[in-house]
Amino acid sequence: MTQRERHTLDQGTPLDTTGAPQTGRSAPRSSHGAAQPALGDVSLWSEWYHRASPAQQNEMLSRASQQGILYAHQLAAPTHSTAPRRTALAALLNGHIQEMEPLHPPPLEYHDRQLDRTQRDAVDRALATPDLCLIQGFPGTGKSRIIAEIILQAAQRGERVLFLAPTAAALDRVLERLGSHPTVCPIRCLAPDEVPETLPACIVRLTMAGRLRSYQELTLPAARAARDAARQAYEVRLRERSLWTRLVEAAERQEQLAARLRMLTEHRAGLGAEGGCTDELAAPFRAQWDACAGARMENLDRLESQLAGLRAELDTIAGKQGHLENEWERIRPLAEARQHRRFWTATWWRARMQTGLAEQERDLEMRRAELHAARQRLEQDITARLAEYAAIEDHYAVECRRLKDAEIARRQAELDAEIAAVSREQDTLREQWRTTCQAFALGAAPTEMSRQATLAACATWEQQRQRDEQQAESAEQWLQATETGLRTAPERLAGCANVVAATTTTLPRDAHFGEHNGTPILFDVLILDETHQVTESEFATAARRARRWVLVGEPQTDAEHPSSAPRKAARAAVPQPGFFQRLWQNLHAEPHRLPFVWMQREDRLVCRLRSIPADHEKWIESEPIVDRPEIELRIVAAPRQTPQVAEVVFPAGIGIAEAKQFIFHELDELAVSTRARALGWSETDAGVVLEFVGPAVESDAAIAALEDGVCERVVCARPTDGIILWHTSHLQFARVAGWTLERAEQWVAEHLGLRSTGRTVLLTVPHRLDPPLAHFLSDLLFAGACEPLVAMFDSAGSQAPVEFVAVPPLASLENRHRPDTAPHCNGGESSHASGERGQAALSVRAPRLRSVKGGAGLEMDLADNRPLEHLPADLRALLPRQGVVNYLEARAVVKRLETLVDDVAFQAACERWQQRLVWSCEPGCGCPRPEHGPAIAVMALYSAQVELLRHLIRQTPALTKNEGVIEVGLPSAFHQRECLLACVSLTRSHTHRAVSYGDHPHVLTQALTRAASGLILFGDPGTLARRSQWHGPLDHLDETAAQGEGRIVSRLVHYLQGHGRHPASFHIQEGSGV
Amino acid sequence: MSAALAPSWPGSRVLLGWWRELIGRQPQQLWFSRLLLHRVESLVRVTHTRSLDLWQRALLRLVHARIPRGPDPENYFADLQIDGQVLSQLIHQLTAAGLLHMNGAGTWDVTTAGRHALETGALATCSEERRTFYFVDNSELQCTPHFLSLRRLPRALASAPAPDVATWSFDLTCLEACIRQTSSWKTRYHFPADVEAFLPPLSNEPPATNWRRVVLDSPEQLPVVFLRAAGSPGEPTLLGFAARAEGWELEPEPILAFGEGWEEVLPNLAAEPSPQAWREAWQAWSAPRNLPLAEVEACRLERVDHRLLVHAPPPIIDRLRAARSDAVKQEAWLLAGSDRTRTAAQLELVPS
Secondary structure, three states, X not given: OOHHHHHHHOOOOOEOOOOOEOXXXXXXXXXXXXXXXXXXXXXXXXXXXXXXXXXHHHHHHHHHHHHOOEEHHHOOOOOOOOOHHHHHHHHHHOOOOOOOOOOOOOOOOOOOOOXXXXXXXXXXXXXXXXXXXXXXXXXXXOHHHHHHHHHHHHHHOOOOEEEEEOOHHHHHHHHHHHOOOOOOOEEEOOOOOOOHHHOOHHHHOOEHHHHHHHHHHHHHHHHHHHHHHHHHHHHHHHHHHHHHHHHHHHHHHHHHHHHHHHHHHHHHHHHOOOOOOOOOOOHHXXXXXXXXXXXXXXXXXXXXXXXXXXXXXXXXXHHHHHHHHHHHHHHHHHHHHHHOOOOOOHHHHHHHHOOOHHHHHHHHHHHHHHHHHXXXXXXXXXXXXXXXXXXXXXXXXXXXXHHHHHHHHHHHHHHHHHHHHHHHHHHHHHHHHHHHHHOOOOOOOOOOOOHHHHHHHHHHHHHHHHHHHHHHHHHHHHHHHHHHHHHHHHHHHHHHOOEEEEEOOOHHHOOOOOOOOOOOOOEEEEEEOOHHHOOHHHHHHHHOOEEEEEXXXXXXXXXXXXXXXXXXXXXXXXXXXXXXXXXXXXXXXXXXXXXOEEEEEOOEXXXXXXXXXXXXXXXXXXXXXXOOOOOEEEEEOOOOOOOEEEEEEOOOOOOHHHHHHHHHHHOOOOOOOOOOOEEEEEEOOOEEEEEEEOOOOOOOEEEEEEEOOEEEEEEEOOOEOOEEEEEEEEEEEEHHHOOOHHHHHHHHHHHHOOOOOOOEXXXXXXXXXXXXXXXXXXXXXXOOOOOOOOOOOOOOOOOOOEEEEEOOOHHHHHHHHOOOOOOOOOOOOOOXXXXXXXXXXXXXXXXXXXXXXXXXXXXXXXXXXXXXXXXXXXXXXXXOOOOEEOHHHHHHHHHHHHHHHHOHHXXXXXXXXXXXXXXXXXXXXXXXXXXXXXXXXXXXXXXXXXXXXXXXXXXXXXXXXXXXXXXXXXXXXXXXXXEEEEEEEOOOOOOOOOOOOOOOHHHHHHHHOOEEEEEEEEEOHHHXXXXXXXXXXXXXXXXXXXXXXXHHHHHHHHHHOOOOOOHHHEEEEOOOOO | OOOOOOOOXXXXXXXXXXXXXXXXXXXXXXXXEEEEEEEEEEEEEEEEEEEOOHHHHHHHHHHHHOOOOOOOHHHHOHHHOOOHHHHHXXXXXXXXXOOEEEOOOOXXXXXXXXXXXXXXXXXXXXXXXXXXXXXXXXXXXXXXXXXXXXXXXXXXXXXXXXXXXOOOOOOHHHHHHHHHOOHHHHHHHOOOOOEEEEOOOOOOOOHHHHHHHOOEEEEEEEEEEEEEEOOOOOOOOEEEEEEOOOOXXXXXXXXXXXXXXXXXXXXXXXXXXXXXXXXXXXXHHHHHHOOOHHHHHHOEEEEEOOEEEEEEOHXXXXXXXXXXXXXXXXXXXXXXXXXXXXXXXXXXEEEO
């Protein structure tokens, strides 16, 4: 459980470094008040467990698992008797690290993908350590970047981070990197004397006051606005409620009208159909229709009766005609026989015999004719009557059609009117619908004008209304919470903060995270930046607040290192390193301190087993080995001391692998020679590899098999001073031979005395500095420890990154002291502007400092009441009343700046530098890139000189035009910043005595390490030389500080004398032209 | 194991002083006990219920009410203008507490627990803690240890003389049984209700995590003056005041308080000393006062409430009166019993 979870959920007891609840703190109280207070006392078991040795712990754990319970009388007295945390820190400071399990953390997924391998390793170890992790890095090696990554990773794990540093600049640099990353919620504690207005906007935002201001000015009004908006939306919804009744009614009416219209339309369409109009007859139409039908019936009846009479007469006549025909048929053979005179027939004879036949025949004929005529007449009458009948019917039909058509037309007219009315009503409804729908919020209105769609939309609207109601309620509650919470907002914001950034002095007094009110907030991890500037007591105070500690700082400069103290100073008390350095020395395995050296001397391989003091060389005796006489032992046999084998010299022909094996097997020494400053363990499928992490060397490699499964990989380093050195690059342990990481670590610890706790990481790659400058500064300040992992630049054709402008010129100094020496002055020409010419001058007649007894005496003490001859009166009035100034040096600086800003190549470099400034930590923030400073940083070691430089620059038109390019200040003003080119005015110029440079050697170091690519030093070589010759306390500096400064100056003087390790990096500008 | 030193017992004047000091609590009976306690530390699972923070609750309700727009908290609540980093932490707290979660569609949902928290305004969370439980050792009466709820840590609590290894033990089932008891039992004996389970050591766990599960029993001794009070119903009837062995000073507030059922916890208090024990106490009181042994033995003893009525012959009374004994003024007290708990009684002389 993290402190964050603990804080958030208000549960659990704070744990100590190993996860044990801390003593003296109450456990969370339960709602049941009776038992808890008594239960929250000290956990005897936890306390015992963390004081006990691992063996005791294991024994008790084993017993507990056997018994199920432990009894207090079974606990043996723990190994440590004092408080565990204090003991742990004290033990670490005293080098008791045997119980520390080596750390082998797995790699992570990194937010910053540009981290190099060592930086990633540092992040891994800082996050994995259960107790402590030390990260040391030279200036510009990316410590801030690593801290930002550690913070992000820790926050991502839900951990609370306490980020401390002695200076606010260090905090801000990391916080600016974190920006507005959502994983972190940093709070930057303000020091009492810090003014928020002077901080970048992105930092002010992170302060409690800034966050509260944001809360008051943004969150609260927004909560009100959100509440108003939600309430308004809900009120609109409520107003819409009545619209739904209208909509439903309109939809229903619309549906009715649609049905009516459909019916009317169908009805109208059915009017033309046969018989379609008879069902619903109007009265006039029916009267006409009836009259017409009545007339028809009347006429038809009349004709029917007439026809009946005629048909009866016709029947009568037909009867008569039948009767006549019968009569005729009866006499017709007689008449025909007689008429045709067929006398041969009996019929004729009968006719002859019958009397009156002719009369009868005529009568029949006559009667037939009469009946025929009557019949024809009747038939004509009947035909006439039938024609009349048909005429009546036709008339009737025509009349009916006429009447019907008239009626249809009338009805159609009526329906059309009705349809039109319905349509009009529909249109009206639609208009009302549209108007009503427009009153709804977007999307709430029904999609169509139907009851079903309206009801569906109403249901959806109701859901939305309920949601709006909830939103209105929640917005109201949010507003109440924000308004009510305003009073307690600081506590709540403090509760949200998972990163608390403060200076070491500010934190204890901070109102929210300090220790003055009740139980201070505890953190999971403490990250302490610039630890090299923190005292042990400050760290002890801060360490109480966290379970794990990540300490980040710079290594000792070479000048501060006790072992490198000059012989004269060695008599004095050896300066004690700070607690950070002591921790580092105790926890960090430094293979480069191994005494072994392998070298090739006149074709013979030499293994130096221990360093030989110069005054002991005369006691060295050579002696061959009895069974290997070709191998020679060089033994130091100093009087009254035990003789010791100092070197083993192998004959020509014996290779490095064989020699290594000989030393290992015969002398039982694992003679590892390396410049590596760290051990790097790794595991592969084949086995375990120990890499000696250090500067790259390029040469052939040899493998020496030492014992079963153990090989030593040796590489030949580039010859220096004609001597070939052999370095061990790797030790390899084969898995097939049974080697495991644990066993290999133990083996190395036994043979080399090196044990890596895995809790230290040394950053040596100066990312900020250009390699040539890095090489120079590494040599000047860190004795070459801060080597870029690239080969030294090729000096041919490139200009030196460091320029020394001698004020006064070397020539004048040497003339003063050595009149025979010819002056070497190139007239103040810019080496940056004319690099090739400068190099040519360097190579041809490079000026160098020769014997100088003292300085030129150009410095002026402003507190001195005597008139200052070299300082113009107008300037004097502008300067403070006290302080040290060097007017000529200041003018030299200005002169050099003038040449610089006129240099086209430098202008281009400045432009590139400015372009890198285009960056913002978050949208709307105008903060510059955190690590960036001006193109040219002009620094002086004294504030009065800074003022003088400012005034002189203001008086120089060429420089005022480049105001944004140049910034003037003390080195502290450029703390945690960098610039393209640094001009450092050393200021001091005393005639005869040694003088100090700045308030502390750290100031000089700070000034020298600000530049990314170029450094111009302005100083009096004579004063520097005099200073380098003084080894005791000086001015305000105690012996330690004075020695530190003296060593830096001595190295600088070495360069001035032409003896520097990287002469190509250093160029002396003979004279300033002032 | 070192031999235990013979403990001292408070005298008559001390008992009288306690009685007078506690008279405001209407005492009816007084005991003095050297309680032998098992101080048991173990890992337990506890449930905490806490109120939702104002902001958390409001934010949870907002999420509950809002139409999801996306998983990004900043965009989701952009209109609130709340600092993105603060908002992220609030969201993180809610998700860590199981009140919010991101659903498959990548939007925030209020969980069932979140809805419950919204309704009740409270949040229940489980955690594992090392807790300390006190059990009174009743082995003298062949009884199992009983849980004892100390109201606060008494100043007089001291390590008991090392117990006999052969006999000193604690049965963990007592603790487990307490955890399994009903809530009414827990309420009666003030057993912490938030303790849900006992977490014993696991056999396969590595020491780095298993060490917290180790159960440790430490013997402790607590001198307590018990007082049976005539309290009104619902109030504790038995109060225990821690006493300091040096000077027999009582702590002003009781560290133990029992209502009904205290006899179960402290059975030796419930057992009245035998008449023989009282007679021995009377004789022990009489011995330094040079009373004739025969007359002392002839006295008839009677227990009435907190008093021991001694029906004594007049010579004894006269002798005590002449000696200006506290007994004559009814200010003499004595203790009866032989084990860790003894009953106190006010001596009252009655002429026989």
